[in-house]
Amino acid sequence: MKRFVNYTNFSGFGGCNYAFLAKESAFNFSRQSVVNLKNVTELPMVADWAIGNMTCEEAGKNSSDYACKSSNSKCYEPNNGSGYRCSCLEGYQGNPYLVQGCQDIDECELGKCPHDCRNTNGNYTCLCPKGYRGDGENCSPGESLILKLVAGISMAIIILLLVAFLLYWEHKRRSFNKMKQKFFLKNGGTLLQEKLHARGRSPESVKIFTSFELRKATNDFNNSMIVGQGGFGTVYKGLLPDNSIVAIKKSKNVDPNQVEQFINEVIVLSQVNHRNVVRLLGCCLETEVPLLVYEFISNGTLSSHIHNQARARFLSWDIRLKIAAEAAGVLSYLHSAAATPIIHRDVKSDNILLDHSFTAKVSDFGASRLVPLDHTQLSTVVQGTLGYLDPEYMQTNQLTEKSDVYSFGVVLLELLTGRRAIIFDKPEDEKNLAYFFFLEQIIEVARLAQGCLNVKGEERPSMKEVAMELEGLRHGGKHSWAQTDQCKAEEMESLLGVDGGYNGISIDGYGDSTSVGFDSLRSHVDLPMSGGR
Known part of the structure; x- marks a missing residue:
């Protein structure tokens, strides 16, 4: 102490x-x-003790006297003396000197494992959650989990983008449908349905093409597909899914008056069935400007042949007569044989197309009018092409089938002479073909040619006589027949109320023409066709 x-x-x-x-x-x-x-009654004291004076090895040989009774105990020797002591194994607790004295410790209840804990005898297993790695107590995401997270996030982003795209597409689709409906109304869709209904016909009688079909047919209206172009618009060559070739007429712009003409052309052509009329296949009303779809006529317009020297040489006299007869037959059918008589109102060489065999096909019925059976004439706004217009129609506004007859007469003169209906850069007395065509001169030249071709030589004129006759015809104004033609010109001027030269009208010389309405003259450019309508 x-x-x-x-x-x-x-x-x-x-x-x-x-x-x-x-x-x-x-x-x-x-x-x-x-x-x-x-x-103070108690103070800490450490008492060092041991059992007996044998070592653990020696004591274990005599099981009856061995103090470590529990199967989950162990023997150990103190450091400062002889003898031995007992303790429970790691993972066990209790009294090692009793048979069942050392009991298993449940480490999972002690919270040693924060994740997946599994208790065992004398120990425990601590596992990381699925997708994680580590010793169970310290876990971190495994590579597979990272990949899954990345894949999951990526998939979520893709789904969001897909949903956004679908919503955007649906919005665009609805907007596009609204726009198509707006164009349908603007381009006279309702008017077409009303007119078809008024004539007792189903709307399905006129094929309505979609804008997608026509864009695909023309390679999105590619310039390489253009076969004709002019002031009113453009004509494209198109290829439909059935491999049929068509002509698609696309206007540059359409005012309300032109919409009515467009619908009128659809109505007229949809009820005309004639081999010499350009067949209307259908129309498209869901674009900004309406489109007409025709059969494709491969050889261009009559005008492009008559007024082109290289092409005119293929128009023999027989072919010219054939074209004239076929065109006249169409107009006769429209006036007399159609279910409802039709006045074309814009007959001209630009509106007569030719196929590969020079078969005539009358086209462009935008200005045409249906004539009720109990009527012989209609009061309308004067419309047509300058040079082909009936002067009586211009004066009275009364449209009759004879107005088409006059216009066809000008086409016949073009076939005979090769001259245009109006050429503004010619002298005043030569501008209008219809006013200054000297029939008598042509007859006299034909008679002179016939005389030269007499079989007998003595019946043929001398070259001096031939020369004198032709020289006299050149100065036709001095002959009586010339005076007659001058009177005819003056009569026309009186009907029209304007001089025969149409001073003040400005038109470029590209095979174009001028339309007339009431007292005013309105210039426009017609389409010089090299393909079809």
């Missing part, structure tokens, strides 16, 4: 002494200890 107070230096001191057993590191002596120890 250690003495904390040395009494050798005190004399005559009779105080009390304290004695106790305690762990040295658990008690620190101070002046207050004397006072405080009065109230």
